[in-house]
Amino acid sequence: MNKLKANICQEEFSDETFLNFPHIPYSQVNQYPDGLKDIQEGKIHGFLIRGVLTPSEADTIVKEFWKIDDSQFDHNPSGRTIPKAFATVTTMNEPGVQLDNYFVRAAAFWDVFPERFGVDFKARMKEVFEKMSSGRPVDVPREHNQNITFSPAQLREFYVGKGGIYVHCGKFFRDRFSKFYSYLDGVSLVEEQVSYFVMLQPPDQGGELTVYDILYSNVKRKEAEWENRKLIADDGSIIDLENPQNVRRRKLRPDKGDMIIFDGGNIWHRVEDPVGTKNRITAGGFMTFSHDNQKVYFWG
Ligand SMILES: O=C(O)CCC(=O)C(=O)O
Numbered sequence: 001m002n003k004l005k006a007n008i009c010q011e012e013f014s015d016e017t018f019l020n021f022p023h024i025p026y027s028q029v030n031q032y033p034d035g036l037k038d039i040q041e042g043k044i045h046g047f048l049i050r051g052v053l054t055p056s057e058a059d060t061i062v063k064e065f066w067k068i069d070d071s072q073f074d075h076n077p078s079g080r081t082i083p084k085a086f087a088t089v090t091t092m093n094e095p096g097v098q099l100d101n102y103f104v105r106a107a108a109f110w111d112v113f114p115e116r117f118g119v120d121f122k123a124r125m126k127e128v129f130e131k132m133s134s135g136r137p138v139d140v141p142r143e144h145n146q147n148i149t150f151s152p153a154q155l156r157e158f159y160v161g162k163g164g165i166y167v168h169c170g171k172f173f174r175d176r177f178s179k180f181y182s183y184l185d186g187v188s189l190v191e192e193q194v195s196y197f198v199m200l201q202p203p204d205q206g207g208e209l210t211v212y213d214i215l216y217s218n219v220k221r222k223e224a225e226w227e228n229r230k231l232i233a234d235d236g237s238i239i240d241l242e243n244p245q246n247v248r249r250r251k252l253r254p255d256k257g258d259m260i261i262f263d264g265g266n267i268w269h270r271v272e273d274p275v276g277t278k279n280r281i282t283a284g285g286f287m288t289f290s291h292d293n294q295k296v297y298f299w300g
């Protein structure tokens, strides 16, 4: 592995570059005006963009984050998120009521966010995406019939030692949250789901985004939801993610204020368990494209 490559990303199990994943400073994003289209078309697998927020902007958000009452969060075994994630509301029994709840919470959180957290996160994301959207307008989608918008992102805290996020890809979730996706399908094209997130507080160690050299097109299953090591290929063979003969992987470690945009719909990936004294905090969501592919939406 040459020195430059070692500097820009920690790569395990392989010296080859198997995913096209440029690491660039935010000032160079304008060199990729078709970046999102390139991800849609599989030409680029993702970007690590350094310094989309300054470290002090990230710190300011985190400082306010700690003031939020715990009762406002959605809790899961490995952490907590705010505001409510769209995917989780639609798995519940009363989708109508829960959806209203989602929109109300999204508005309550994001309407005051710039003033309360000192950074207009939604505007910054729009700015980044617009530089890479081939001139297509970028926005948070609106609810079908009402004048309300989706949440642009969730803030996500991952507790140290609680497992991170088990291996998954967006299309795998699509099968699980079908009600949610049929709803979203009304506004946009969900086949091309792209993931994005900004690192607000990296843990001391661990917490990397590991991307595998495995796509949903030939691997669609794992044995159980909590499985974090083995996938089942379409031909029935078992892929052991810890075995370098089976699969190549790359660990990405964004610093505070760095953003990752990647083809999380197709690429199997996981968030490693954070280690040390600091929980991992990110803000992120997804990006999809309108049916005519003329608009870019981001939401969470
Ligand atoms: O680190 C995060 O916030 C989420 C990582 C992930 O699984 C994704 O962006 O799809």
Ligand SMILES: [Fe+2]
Residues within 6 Å of the ligand: 168, 169, 170, 195, 264, 269
């Ligand atoms: Fe993901």
